[in-house]
Amino acid sequence: MTGSAPNERDDSRTDGVLSSRTILLCAVAVAVIATGACWILFARYGHGTEADRVRLDGIRTVGTIVVGTGGALALLLAARRQQTAERDLATKRAELRLREQANDDIRRDAAERRTNELYLKAVEQLGAEQAPVRLVGLYALDSLAQENPRLRPTLANVLSAYLRMPYDLPSDSADLEPRREREVRLTAQRLLVQHLVPGAPRELFWNDVELDLSGAVLFDFTLNGAALHNACFTDAQFVGDAWFHEATFTGTTSFDHAVFEQDAWFLGATFTGNTRFDHAVFRQDAHFEDTEFAGTTLCRFARFERDASFDRALLRGVVYFSRTKFDRNTRFSSADFVAAPVFEHEATTQGAHFDSVRFGEEAWFDRVSFANYTTFDNAAFDGHIGFDGTTLNGDPYRPPQLQSDRLSLDDAV
Incomplete structure (x- = not known):
């Protein structure tokens, strides 16, 4: 107790704040001094003589100056008091903001911890042996992504990674579990696809998602109207129509x-960058009607086992069909090749229609094997066309004749 008293006095002195008792004592002292001074002055100079009046006027003037100075000091003290109060208020506001920020940080950390816990739990469910538990994990991830936009690319990658996992198609006599896994994959597809299509409902669309489904087995895959960036379907197997x-x-x-096991539908699709279909296999019909290819398109070593249609397609970049095999009818009617198409190096087709096609630059059909029939009715060439080593039904193919300043293939064969 005795050791703490000096410290308390030292603290009170360093605070620099006048106590109410000190202010009251100072006021009483000033009043006593003023009263005593007035009594002394009137006692000495209150006789009414001319000299006393002059002295009193001088004293009165000095008193006025002193009172004015005191008033100024009082105003200064009041201003200082106001400044101190405002400074204290600003300090309190700053402390309040710091506390609010700290509370926000605490809430944010708690929310992130909860999100991480939910994420880890959902991923754990996704790896469960029971199909119903995996379904719960899929829906949990989807709900988590809807609530946390920053996690959407990550969770889209998780769904894609699940679909990329090896999967053997179940046979008709397969056990129940492979069929259940198929249902889980269909659910993963549906959840992923609904976030890749802009439009109603808008809140479901996820921006900035790069789709990687390389090696995935996809069932009746539907991405009509979707917006895809850097999409990768390398080695994917499309079971059912795509x-x-x-x-x-x-x-x-x-x-x-x-590999497209059933029909592939790219009607009206738009490819703004480079596109690759190298070694792709279309086991049923392939539809590219009204499709636009803006960049370089590579379709080398691809195989179209049924009909393929590129009617009214707009191909702005160079197109390569090197060693491509068209086993059935192939149509490019009314297509527009803005840049040079390249059909070369043992590309084969069983029947090709290039009717009303416009070739804006050079066109190369070197060492192409045409079978059955090939028509270029009303086709227009704005540049050179080459048929070096090209055959029709085993016979050398005769290139079309130049008419005016353009090449016309009307009834060329």
Whole structure:
């Protein structure tokens, strides 16, 4: 107790704040001094003589100056008091902001911890042996991504990674578990696809998602009207029809080594960057009507086992069909090749229609094997066309004759 008293006095002295008792004592002292001074002055100079009046006037003037100075000091003290009060208020506000920021940080950390816990739990469920538990994990991840936009690319990658996992198609006599796994994959597809299509409902669309489904087994895959960036379907297997009607592909798109077991529909699709279909296999019909290819398109070593249609397609970049095999009818009617198409190096077709096609630059059909029939009715060439080593039914193919300043293939064969 005795040791703490000096410290308390030292603290009170360093605070620099006048106590109420000190202010009261100072006021009483000033009043006593003023009263005593007045009594002394009147006692000495209150006789009414001319000299006393002069002295009193001088004293009165000095007193006025002193009172004015005191008033100024009082105003200064009041201003200082106001400044101190405002400074204290500003300090309190700053402390309040710091506390609010600290509380926000605490809430944010708690939310992030909760999000991480939910994420880890959902991923753990996704690896469970029971199909119903995996379904719960899929829906949990989807709900988590809807609530946390920054996690959407990551969670889209998780869904894609699940679909990329090896999967053998179940036979008709397969056990129940492979069929359940198929349902889980269909759910993963549906959840992923609904976030790749802009439009109603808008809150479901995820921006900046790069789709990587390389090696995935996809069932009745439908991405009509989707917006895809740097999409990769390399080595993917499409079981059932694959729908990309009016889809927009930006960046680089790859379908290398993809296998389309049923019809492939790319009606009205738009590819704004480079596109690859190297070694792709289309076991049923392939539809590329009204499709636009803005960049370089590679379709080398691809195989179209049924009909393929590129009617009214707009191909702005160079197109390579090197060693491509068209086993059935192939149509490019009314297509527009803005840049040079290249059909070369043992490309084969069983029947090709290039009717009303416009070739804006050079066109190369070197060492192409045409079978059955090939028509270039009303086709227009703005540049050179080459048929070096090209055959029709085993016989050398005769290139079309030049008419005016353009090449015309009307009834060329």
